Amino acid sequence: MLSNTSSHGLVFFKATMLSVFTLLFMLSAFSISAAEDKFSFDTPAHRESFLKLTAELRCPMCQNQNIADSDAMIAHDMRRKVYALLKQGKTEQEVIDFMKSRYGDFVHYQPPVTAATLWLWAGPVLFIFIALIVVVRRKSVAPPEDMAAKLAKADEMLGREKE
Numbered sequence: 001m002l003s004n005t006s007s008h009g010l011v012f013f014k015a016t017m018l019s020v021f022t023l024l025f026m027l028s029a030f031s032i033s034a035a036e037d038k039f040s041f042d043t044p045a046h047r048e049s050f051l052k053l054t055a056e057l058r059c060p061m062c063q064n065q066n067i068a069d070s071d072a073m074i075a076h077d078m079r080r081k082v083y084a085l086l087k088q089g090k091t092e093q094e095v096i097d098f099m100k101s102r103y104g105d106f107v108h109y110q111p112p113v114t115a116a117t118l119w120l121w122a123g124p125v126l127f128i129f130i131a132l133i134v135v136v137r138r139k140s141v142a143p144p145e146d147m148a149a150k151l152a153k154a155d156e157m158l159g160r161e162k163e
Contacts, residue, residue: 039083049092053082056096056110060103 041047054068059075067075067082078099085095096108105111113121 039079046086050083050086053086053092053095054079056108057082057099058107058109060107066109 039050041050051068055066057067057078059065059067059070059072059078061072061074062070065075067078082095082099085098090098099107111117
């Protein structure tokens with residue numbers, strides 16, 4: 001059985017730990033909100049353009065995240081640059097062109113169709129087409145001899161062995 005003193009110590013320990021966890025939670029929540037970029041927009045249209053562009057542009061470091069979701073330093077820089085270009089009155093296409101000229105076509109989730117990227121689209125289609133031709137040709141090849149004739153010949157050979 002616990003004594004009154006040890007029971008009091010256990011309650012004090014739990015209260016202290018609860019206070020520490022609460023303090024850590026509040027500090028982490030504050031640091032997360034402090035790390036977010038703060039942008040102010042003149043119109044809701046500018047805000048929509050900013051959100052659309054940051055969702056369409058890919059982080060060069062993360063490669064599978066857009067710059068809106070990425071926490072990489074380059075994504076922060078790209079978001080600030082998108083904001084600055086929109087503040088200068090640039091259109092969405094001008095911002096995309098600027099980012100492409102700086103980081104390459106990879107930075108945009110909708111890359112242009114060029115001679116270099118055409119094989120990415122045509123390759124799988126050609127592969128499926130060629131595979132279908134091969135399968136159809138293998139199925140349509142007639143056996144070289146009549147199956148009934150082969151069976152008759154095999155029966156004759158078995159009959160000879162029995163004698």
